[in-house]
Amino acid sequence: MDMLIIRGGIPLAGNVRLAGAKNASLPIMAASIAVSGLSQLRRVPHLADVSTLTQVLESLGAVVTRDLSTGELTITPPHATTGIADYDLVRRMRASVCVLGPLLARWGKAVVSLPGGCNIGHRPIDLHLKGLVALGARIRIERGYVHAEATRLHGAEIYLGGPFGSTVTGTANIMTAASLARGITRISAAACEPEIVDLGNYLNAAGARITGHGTPVIEIEGVDELHGVEHEVIPDRIEAGTMMIAAAATCGDVLIEDAQPRHLSAVIDILRQIGVTIEPSSTNDGRTGLHVSGAAYLNPADCTALPYPGVPTDLQAQLTALLCLVPGISVITDKVFPDRFMHVPELLRMGAQIRREGASAIIAGPAHLSGTNVMASDLRASAALVIAALAAEGESVIRRVYHLDRGYEKHDEKLRQLGAQIQRTTDHPEALPESLRMTGESTMEQHKIEEISSRFTPPFQNQPTKPHFLSDGYSIARPMVSQSDDSSGPVVDL
């Protein structure tokens, strides 16, 4: 297993180019199983999740070839298929469930393993199944597998709203299945994410008749067959947001090439509120992007992750890492995955002051983050730990970076090009930096230990507080904030 060793405190600077979006590539690749001809896809990122879905498609009889130098991926659909997506593959990646709708629509049968548990919270697929049943599928769950059958699906009115909003991969499944159904389907409370728009554009290029993708009401007029197609995947807005936050956290100056401002409006808005400067920009060779410059003084924020066009839940962990560095009290709430806070205990180990309150994290800053050993629990949590490590004093070791490799193409290499001191090595005791080896005889000088101990105060305990009322009338005890009389900006009395 690999781990990352990061020396923090270096402002990121330079240009970085985005990969194609993981969450657009996966449903598009899955939809290719419903297409009768070749799917030639450009800008597919080189990621562990893409390799896993490639194996799922191959197990279904498709032939997948990829040119790593160009990012081009070609999928030849199967001539015949068992329609079985096995547990061993689906458990490695939930997005494998995206083959359910395409298999059913094109082949009349799908046997897809239920994905099982997930580190970011409860993730049922009831809405996917409800939509497919409305399209005429017969579905039963047996021994951990969804068995779905239909001779020919038919159009239907489908409401896809759930307790936490719509469902992104559920919308993908129903939209693809309805493309081959007889008659018209109208999905209301559809997911509006740019990745759904990209899937709709791919399907339309293959001969589907879809309108309204990108809005909460999608209309699909079913066709008899989808034909071969060429398509370029959109740039990854979550990679863009992650790089923007990393630039802000290190007080850096970065041009993110190919970032699409219209996909990132909520992220741009919250980062500007925090005090980060973001301007549309372009490179000498005419590529457009976003220029992000950090600032020495940042403002706390009250931020909620919501379905698109809100702040994405896939950036909640990274924003939490940034807000740890900001003076004052920040609140971050996740309304999409209310339990997606596995990064918090690891950030606490680095010196952050965060308290969980249901679906929220209340963050007292500025924390003086110090490098240490931390463990990645999931994809976006790993990205948050990388950001914290880039901003921390000293060296950090991040283990289980295979989570990071699932969704970020060459993340460490790209950060290195921006000046970060980041090294990838196999997880082995010998590889640990001297500063993080606990040998019994501490290598840390005594005065350093005392200095760190004197800084440590348990979060939110014994603090002088005054009530602070947020705009919705909910009040929290806010540590007193006083303006320092030197030039180092506001300080929090913690």
Ligand code: EPU
């Ligand atoms: N939900 C239901 N019933 C369902 C489906 C979802 O109640 O049938 C709930 C979920 O439990 C969750 C909310 O609805 O609370 C949203 O879930 P959604 O189905 O939209 O998530 P997803 O489609 O499984 C995609 C992304 C995730 C991203 C979410 C939310 C892909 C492959 N995955 O998952 O990406 O967090 O949408 O935007 O597109 C990531 O990239 O790190 C990642 C987890």
